[in-house]
Amino acid sequence: MxxxxxxxxxxxxxxxxxxxxxxxxxxxxxxxxxxxxxxxxxxxxxxxxxxxxxxxxxxxxxxxxxxxxxxxxxxxxxxxxxxxxxxxxxxxxxxxxxxxxxxxxxxxxxxxxxxxxxxxxxxxxxxxxxxxxxxxxxxxxxxxxxxxxxxxxxxxxxxxxxxxxxxxxxxxxxEELSALDKALGRPERPVMAIVGGAKVSSKIDLLKHLVTKVDALAIGGGMANTFLFARGHSVGKSLCERDLVDTAREIEAIAKASGCDIILPRDVVVAKEFKAHAAHRVCGLDEVADDEMILDAGPQSVAILATAMDVAKTVVWNGPLGAFELEPFDKATVSAAKAAAARTKAGKLIAVAGGGDTVAAMHHAGVADDLTFISTAGGAFLEWMEGKPLPGVDALRS
Missing domain, CATH: 3.40.50.1260 (Phosphoglycerate kinase, N-terminal domain)
Structure with a gap:
């Protein structure tokens, strides 16, 4: 700053x-x-x-x-x-x-x-x-x-x-620039990024950039399905960009070369209908039926995320881990958000979250005031995470 x-x-x-x-x-x-x-x-x-x-x-x-x-x-x-x-x-x-x-x-x-x-x-x-x-x-x-x-x-x-x-x-x-500098500019390491959301296609630049900057990248939401499919797992009728399998593998290869650990769900919550309170079950990655869709990460996956947060000093979060707007498929997002908030309040973690649905998800989880910083910037926050220049910021430099 x-x-x-x-x-x-x-x-x-x-x-x-x-x-x-x-x-x-x-x-x-x-x-x-x-x-x-x-x-x-x-x-x-x-x-x-x-x-x-x-x-x-x-x-x-x-x-x-x-x-x-x-x-x-x-x-x-x-x-x-x-x-x-x-x-x-x-x-x-x-x-x-x-x-x-x-x-x-x-x-x-x-x-x-x-x-x-x-x-x-x-x-x-x-x-x-x-x-x-x-x-x-x-x-x-x-x-x-x-x-x-x-x-x-x-x-x-x-x-x-x-x-x-x-x-x-x-x-x-x-305040925004100071928080972002702490998150990715000059962060306390290890740094962990959590990226969720529906589609890999909307966050290709973000994922490729982050794996070169952070020590661990947790991927959730619909985009995790594409990575799981690329690893050979069945995803049933889940949202999945099958044409981006090579892109997912490329991102994993960049991550490996950069020493970044990719964290994907180990268990999932599936349902046959995309609606609130739909009949659902928790299952392993190779147990998703052809007529089921993955709508959230499972409890084992959340526990792994929480353990990764125990190791991290800094967390940058963009995007929900499941269909958080539909109960009960908000559980992974809420549980992980509360885990981040508890560690932040205990002084063990710097947690910065931002972008669109992320702000709504943090409010939904009741932790909006407990994280280090929540950015409401949307597109600017995403482009900053992607490592792209921000003209309005660059113009302010002395």
């Missing part, structure tokens, strides 16, 4: 305008925010800037309007929702550039907060257009990026502004 400037490096901000990139792309229903996690994540940065006397102008995208003004994708309703979370007034202006926006910001009192309109209403945002960047930059004195979740895109407000303005990492961004 030493290569990133923080807000504390910005000096005296009294009367200055801070353009802050947040991620307010939140779920909404009937004009109301249904999950304010990302709004709450922005509070620390906004309050820090306000305390230092800065005016705060918030930049965010919402949905995919593709450069057009789409009424349903306006950020206007979110201004009120964020005001409640922040405990302070948040005004709104229906654009993100131009003299009228500049005036609206000028009219703010010191420590005032204003939310600008959806940045993706501007055609040049997703293209990283330099002229648009200059127009937005003219609104402020410094740029603060607090949206790691959007850092995998080189858009105007995620990267280009940082290239043409004094730029700093927000507190949420700083």
């Amino acid at each position: 030493t290569s990133f400037k923080r807000i504390s490096d910005a000096g005296n901000l009294t009367g200055k305008v801070a353009l802050v990139r947040v991620d307010f792309n939140v779920p909404m229903e009937n004009g109301l925010v249904t999950d304010d996690t990302r709004l709450r994540a922005a509070v620390a940065t906004v309050q820090t800037l306000r305390t230092q006397g800065a005016k705060v102008a918030l930049l965010s995208h919402f949905g995919r309007p593709k450069g057009e003004r789409v009424a349903e994708m306006s950020l206007a309703p979110i201004a009120g929702a964020f005001a409640k979370v922040l405990g302070a007034n948040v005004s709104f202006v229906a654009d993100c550039k131009g003299e009228h926006v500049k005036k609206a910001i000028a009219d703010l009192q010191p420590a005032g907060v204003i939310l600008l309109e959806n940045t993706r209403f501007c055609k040049g945002e997703e293209k990283g257009d330099l002229e648009l960047a200059r127009q937005i930059a003219a609104l402020g004195d410094i740029f603060v990026n607090d949206a790691f979740s959007a850092a995998h895109r080189r858009h105007v407000t995620t990267a280009v502004l940082a290239e043409i303005m004094p730029a700093y990492a927000g507190i949420n961004m700083e």
Whole structure:
């Protein structure tokens, strides 16, 4: 993290305008925010800037309007929702550039907060257009990026502004980068990765990269079936990408050459129907009937994972181990998550989890507050795990 400037490096901000990139792309229903996690994540940065006397102008995208003004994708309703979370007034202006926006910001009192309109209403945002960047930059004195979740895109407000303005990492961004550095950048070893999810095809780059970085890789979910099939086990009518058998074997070969231990299920939970509370049984890998599908890892597999966690100093987790949204096929994910949480709380493990279903799975297991860090970044978290450059992060480097 030493290569990133923080807000504390910005000096005296009294009367200055801070353009802050947040991620307010939140779920909404009937004009109301249904999950304010990302709004709450922005509070620390906004309050820090306000305390230092800065005016705060918030930049965010919402949905995919593709450069057009789409009424349903306006950020206007979110201004009120964020005001409640922040405990302070948040005004709104229906654009993100131009003299009228500049005036609206000028009219703010010191420590005032204003939310600008959806940045993706501007055609040049997703293209990283330099002229648009200059127009937005003219609104402020410094740029603060607090949206790691959007850092995998080189858009105007995620990267280009940082290239043409004094730029700093927000507190949420700083915490994310610090946690990720502990997880894979400069981790305490041994390092164990847990990767689940439905398909190998969606995580080929991730798996190939991880086996060169970690000491052990546990594979679960539907993608484990492809690896089991590649090893010659029957998987019945389970989700299985049979055309990726060679890819699975290639990943195992890279892992062997890199000294990474691949951990696959030793027993499985099978059912004939994909539905909650379907009749099910636990069986060995060579006992799956042709009309059965693997929906979860079995108790022996979870015990092996727990033992591997006892050896590890760091765990990075992405993806559930089974069909966790359907009881009772959530047992492996819940049990493994609780095992990781217990070791983390005991100070024996650094556990970082993130990406899509993983966040939901950790909340479902009731351990979201017990792990070292949970990233809500989704695509950016995955691309970071894959070892790919993140333009929004790279642009912040000193």
